[in-house]
Amino acid sequence: MLPPRNPDERLKARGTDTRPDGRFEPHQRVRESDDWDIPEDQHLLRTEVSFERPRSIITRNTSPDISFDRSINPYRGCEHGCIYCYARPTHAYLGLSPGLDFETRITAKPEAALLLARELARPGYRPAPIAMGTNTDPYQPVESRLAIMPGILRVLSDWNHPATLVTRGHTVLRDLDLWAELAAKGMAAVGVSITTLDAGLARAMEPRAPAPQTRLRMIRGLSAAGVPVRVMVAPVIPVLTEPEIEAILTAAREAGATTASMIPLRLPLEVAPLFRNWLERHRPGMAAHVMNRVQAMRGGRDNDPRFGHRFWGSGIEADLARQRFRLARRRLGYQDSGVPLDCSRFGPPPRAGDQLSLF
Incomplete structure (x- = not known):
């Protein structure tokens, strides 16, 4: 059983x-209760x-059902x-609650770009999409103020290192020129x-995530700048959002998405x-129905963690x-998979005074 809401906190x-x-x-x-009838502020x-x-x-990760082996989380x-x-359970590793603490106590890594450049420069490093x-x-609200991502993207572009992104944050459009620069090289x-x-x-x-129409505008902006965009219908929640699978795919395709994927809740x-x-x-009349359908997709449990x-x-x-999902994806003309990203041009950025290559 979850603890009750703290009456001293006003939530927005x-x-x-x-x-x-x-x-x-x-x-x-x-x-x-301390049995005092004095209301708290x-x-x-x-x-x-x-x-x-x-x-x-x-x-780094070695999970057999994940398509990448390295990631960055600013x-x-x-x-x-x-x-x-x-990701809520990861806050428990910090001694914090996966509930309100997860969304109100954020840890940022302001030196991410410096660390990335240092790791890419190691002699034994071999490139693969990050x-x-x-x-x-990485484009949650605080990023608009801290601006950690532009530094990361500049390092990746300087080193010709490919990268992928999953987001619902509209601040990604602030860095549109950097994503377009990487995409022009087949690296984003x-x-x-x-x-x-x-x-x-x-x-x-x-x-606190952007509204659905804002996310469609994000797809339009990225696509117009030449950045390949995948719409991720995720998570698919039985009863609540599952009826919208086809509508989401249609709207995203019209906005410029070229590939699509889905993940059940x-x-x-x-x-x-x-x-x-x-x-x-929020949905008391549907709660039992939703959870019954979730368990039907998860072997009778709330979750199935098996690879x-x-x-x-x-x-x-x-x-x-x-x-x-597959029928709608095929009908709407989505590509089955994205274009592989180019790792062949990875290398240190030129420094002042370096001799240019003849080829």
């Missing part, structure tokens, strides 16, 4: 209203940003506050996540109770959703 545009303890915490905190819960200076910025936590976000936005969104691809075209539902589920660890709590608050199953689901429900 937050995905959850509770702060459950992380799974590694040895103790649980429980609010108890209520305060608006604001986002706090702290800074981290890690020793490296490229994260931020921990995400102010978008998407209630279903599979994925960004795979955990938390961007995925824009669209969960629903219903602005009201999006505002409730993803309170994932509810790992602390995300499941948070999502159930959200359903009871090869977590991104696809299993059973008739998942198979039918995938079939609908």
